[in-house]
Amino acid sequence: MIEWVPPAAIMIVGAFLIPLLKGKVKQAYLLLLPLIVFINLLYMGEGTGWVIPFMEYSLIFGQVDKLSMAFGYVFVIMAFIGILYALHIRESGQHFAAFMYVGSALGVVFAGDFFSLFVFWEIMAFSSVFLIWYNKEKASRDAGLRYLLVHVAGGLSLLAGIIIRLVNTGSIEFGPIDFGSLDSYLILLGFMLNAAVPPLHAWLSDAYPEATVTGAVFLSAFTTKTAVYVLLRAFLGVEILIWLGAFMAVFGVVYALLQNDIRRLLAYEIISQVGYMVAGVGMGTILAVNGSTAHAFTHILYKGLLFMCAGAVIHMAGKRKLTELGGLYKTMPITLGLYMIGALSISALPFFSGFVSKSMVVSAAAHEHLAVVWLLLTLASAGTFLIAALRLPYFVFFARDAGIKAKEPPVNMLLAMGLAAFLNILIGVYPAILYGILPYPVDYVPYTGEHIVWALQILLFTALGFFLLLGKLGGEHAISLDTDWFYRKGSRSFMWFVEKPLSAASQWPVDILMRLKDYLIWLGKNPTQAIFLYAGTIVFKILGRFPGMPPHASERILEEGWSNYPGEPVRKSPVGDSVILVLIFMTAYAIYYYFVS
């Protein structure tokens, strides 16, 4: 019995109607579509629906359980907020790309088999890149291309893994994967690339800052979170992910500290926050899975809010660097207020959404007695507060007055930001709403005295440190100088390794192919003479001269031959060359067949 439709289908089919509509009708339609999908979600019962036979396999477009529902809900909520934020954009293409992107992300979340998952995975990459390209600057074009190429490469790795898995097991069902065989490595590699696990993270911080103001809001929500979802489903309890996740959390923070571009800073913060989720996947306990899911949920909301506020600043002020901005609190107080709600959420201050989810992951690490992981995650938490809640707002909204005349953003942007801020506080105050939709029943209580004190301690001392350092060093460039020296040095040398030797090593297959191409072209100019030249050189090398000719004369002839190549006229008789080639092939085949048989 089917009363509902796969959400991806509504989104993707709905997207095709966008270019046909105009004006107010279009705006109403844009807002209506996520609502329809949301109502549809409410009707989706758990189980497996929409099984469609394909070749000898069945494609499953509706694998519904609590995990996929949790991601489904937040994706649709974020789609609504994002499209509200982008409502003033007139270009249908941007909205189309955004809805295709959201639709395919929903497709991944409800896919029950690897084929449809892969197809949606690719649509996701190909639609989201337009959100970058629509920024219409050279930097965006280049970054978008790099983004696309990286994702195509990741998709190929995933596809290779899927095919090997199909050959080995004969099944395309998407479910838990035993870690340890070649196919699982390849699939994990494809997933990790989308989750921006270092060293496969560079596409994120490279591309997101170059996206359109509204596109970045969508980008921040979907690609990494679908990756977290598929990791949760397929690679639960793979230990290496704990360490990668903890490393990611710190890595992102360290790099965020070094950034000057506000959206690049926030992009590194995504890497850091996704690190918590990846670590949760690696732990694989009930608490950790709940924590990862909850953190993905809240992260989409608060990171969306942060990107929206940063976008509003860029949109209104026209500048995007910390050093160029400043003093905006006078003219954009609402934006500042909303930004701070997002910033306090990401910093996990009690009564903001991040607190109820992040503490779950951190507690899960504590329950597993992973002291180092716990320490790293806590450290990242402090760093996040430092960067997102102190450093960025301080330099954007306060610090010196940069004399920028900026107003509050348009009302639709403010509404979207307000809605996201409201949800963040709502979840922070009533965590039961969030806990009700998590994969497993939750017996976790976030608001214990211990947790609150822990959080406040970290935050207060970080704040203290920030202002002490600020006064002492007197400039934003020096902030991270001695605190994170080790990470900076370590990650810089790592980055050097990725940029120099590693990329040089990946360059040489390309070089070889390009050289081969040039060689083929060279050979094609005059194959007959080329063959004679090779033959002549070999004869000369062996005999030291041509038969019946003194050595120096032979050498001269050979040298002239090489230097005059391809000779005059260039293409005297291309047909003749081809016919010779045919004869060579004919003879070779006949001789070969004769000796083999």
Add this chain to the structure above:
Amino acid sequence: MITDHLSVLIIAVGLLGAFFTPIIGLIRKEMCSLWASFIILLQFLISIFLLYQVIIAGNISYWLGGWEPPWGIEYAVDLLNAFVLVIVAGICFSVSIYGRKSLGFEVPDKELPLYTLYILLTTGMLGIVVTGDIFNLYVFLEIGSLAAYALIAMGGRHSLTASFNYMIMGTVSASFILLGIGYLYVMTGTLNMADISALLPSLYGRPVILVAIALLVVGLSIKTALFPLHTWLPDAYTHAPSAVSAVLSGTFTKVGIYALIRVMFTVISPSYVIETVPVMSILSWVAAIGILAGSLLAIAQYDIKRMLAYSSVSQIGYIFLGIGMANKLAMTGGILHILSHSLMKVGLFMVAGAIIYRTGIRNIYQLKGMGKKMPYTMAAFVIGALSMIGIPPTIGFASKFYLAWGALGAGEWVFVVVILLSSLLTAVYFWRIFENAFFGVHEDIKKDEAPISMLLPILAFAVITVLLGLLASLPIGIIEQWVTGVLP
């Protein structure tokens, strides 16, 4: 019943149609193209009906003039023939509609010979596919080839040289094929394919048979432009009229591949060419080199038609790779790639023709702003290119997927790498066109689409490329059934 005679009617209609074209042209010149479209539409409908009959009722054997096969000529249609017939007739029909405007522009005032030759080309190709007599196959190959030489030569000054080169190479190829057939005839005393295949097993091991195979393989390699015997193809496709390039790239090389499959797997037994003499595995290695070389050479081109021509060389390699591996999956992928490459490449050549028709631009670096100028045409180009790269849900993905899967199943890791690497290279050479057509345009460009009679076939091919990608199980079902019946 007339339906019993369908397999000969498809040829008879074409030959009669070609004969009457000049007469109709003498009355009204403009009628020629309509007449050609009508005749080929008839052939297309017959081919669909034949496919339907074969699926429902099994193989069809038709005796020409009622003479029993070993003495008379037999037209034998099984699933493979019928499948290729539908592709060939369908493409020739669509391009004939497209060609009304395009050929009228590129080859003005030559309707009479043009459409006569066009029908003859179509009929020649259909004849190659439908016949069950190996000498008859050669005759139709010559009919088709002669028509193709003449059609290419109509493209203007450069096309004369191209056509002449093609004619020399084509004639060398034809004489090789004729010699190969001759040797088989000398040994067996019969020209009927079924009869030869029954008599051959006792003669295996004779060197003459080996030479015959070598002659046929080399001859057909030239006809199908398998690297490195592809040298005639780039010039011919570049300088021929666009509609002719489209139809030749989509069908003529494919028919050659069909002939190779037919000769190797029906006339000579599959076990002989796979196990006793590794004819097929050598072909697959040559094809693998061809795939990469074709893609690399395509990257080096800046004329859009020449780029597409080299891309054909690469894609033909894919088909040979699949057939050469000769396991069930790979062969299914290879034969499916006949369909997918036909659809994609014909669509792309038609787009190139439409661009030339509207703007006269052939250099891909001058295509700036084309995405704004001809949005629908370029959208179709993108779909075709994505299919060529192998992005789901297009048909190109389905065939590459089967190829890769078959290569994995056979443990041929090198081929898997070749398939994936070439996909990347394909992305590179198409990317340059995307980049120029869609990005970095600031000045206002007015929309100036291709005329509807050109746009419609172009869009139809784009839609079919995606639609068949989604319904890939239909063609795959047909192919798998044939492959299962043939492979040992």
